[in-house]
Amino acid sequence: MARRGRPPAPISPSAGPSHRAWLEPVRSVLFASGLTLDDLVDRSGYSKTRISELLRGNGYYPAWEITFSVTRALGLPTHPLRRLWTAAAREAHKGNDWIRHSIQQVAHEGEAPPLPYQAFTEAMQGAYTDYARAFLLIDQRAQWVVSEAFDILWVCWKEAVASANIHRYAWGLFRSRVLIRALRHSDGHPDLRAAVFSTREVHDHTTDPGHLIVLTELIDLFDTITRLPDDQMDLAVLQYLCGMPDNRIAEILGITPALTHAVDHHARATVEALLNAPTPE
Numbered sequence: 001m002a003r004r005g006r007p008p009a010p011i012s013p014s015a016g017p018s019h020r021a022w023l024e025p026v027r028s029v030l031f032a033s034g035l036t037l038d039d040l041v042d043r044s045g046y047s048k049t050r051i052s053e054l055l056r057g058n059g060y061y062p063a064w065e066i067t068f069s070v071t072r073a074l075g076l077p078t079h080p081l082r083r084l085w086t087a088a089a090r091e092a093h094k095g096n097d098w099i100r101h102s103i104q105q106v107a108h109e110g111e112a113p114p115l116p117y118q119a120f121t122e123a124m125q126g127a128y129t130d131y132a133r134a135f136l137l138i139d140q141r142a143q144w145v146v147s148e149a150f151d152i153l154w155v156c157w158k159e160a161v162a163s164a165n166i167h168r169y170a171w172g173l174f175r176s177r178v179l180i181r182a183l184r185h186s187d188g189h190p191d192l193r194a195a196v197f198s199t200r201e202v203h204d205h206t207t208d209p210g211h212l213i214v215l216t217e218l219i220d221l222f223d224t225i226t227r228l229p230d231d232q233m234d235l236a237v238l239q240y241l242c243g244m245p246d247n248r249i250a251e252i253l254g255i256t257p258a259l260t261h262a263v264d265h266h267a268r269a270t271v272e273a274l275l276n277a278p279t280p281e
Contacts, residue, residue, distance in 0.1 A: 167254030
């Protein structure tokens with residue numbers, strides 16, 4: 001049967017990072033499902049105009065009732081979406097009373113997460129948190145971003161399981177949530193320089209005469225790491241900032257141990273070349 005109608009317009013530029021955290025996967029599931037706006041109207045009971053605004057992130061931030069109706073029509077899980085929706089409501093400056101009242105309009109507690117999803121997130125929790133902490137510095141921020149990424153992963157779990165490499169799929173999703181909130185240089189590269197002050201080398205040698213030299217060298221090294229290609233940067237962060245062994249890094253990144261060694265070799269060579277490159281006048 002031919003599709004009816006047209007897909008929603010692009011997401012509004014005014015939608016913030018937390019709003020996009022649930023809106024982007026919802027749109028992705030909608031596009032993959034083959035359903036149209038007319039289908040969502042029939043299944044949710046809301047008008048095409050209101051559903052179109054919701055899917056574009058346009059106008060007022062949507063109440064949980066319409067958000068639930070649309071996402072339920074797509075067969076998406078309630079628990080992670082409600083948490084993501086709540087975070088985005090706060091981003092949109094909605095008060096706690098408005099959020100609480102909106103949630104109370106829907107009498108649905110949600111379902112338990114799939115057991116394979118639980119096993120996967122428990123296995124990755126610590127490593128993901130360490131990586132996030134390197135860029136976001138504060139434990140609470142790191143843990144929050146990991147939780148956000150895991151909620152998005154739950155929403156997209158069917159797609160993740162169907163992917164060629166679930167570890168690769170999950171890592172790409174997670175790192176995007178970290179880097180969208182990381183400090184950046186004016187040229188767009190992530191800024192890892194502040195992470196230097198949490199390293200053992202700095203803490204253990206604060207009274208040494210060469211402390212400032214060590215500090216300067218580490219700042220230069222960390223700054224260079226963020227200019228590596230994605231896999232090389234991730235491996236360097238996990239290896240040198242998070243202290244993870246190669247076999248664990250291979251599992252986290254979703255690549256083979258042999259490829260891990262190759263990426264490490266290229267990363268070392270690239271870092272050395274960048275550090276030894278002449279400074280432009």
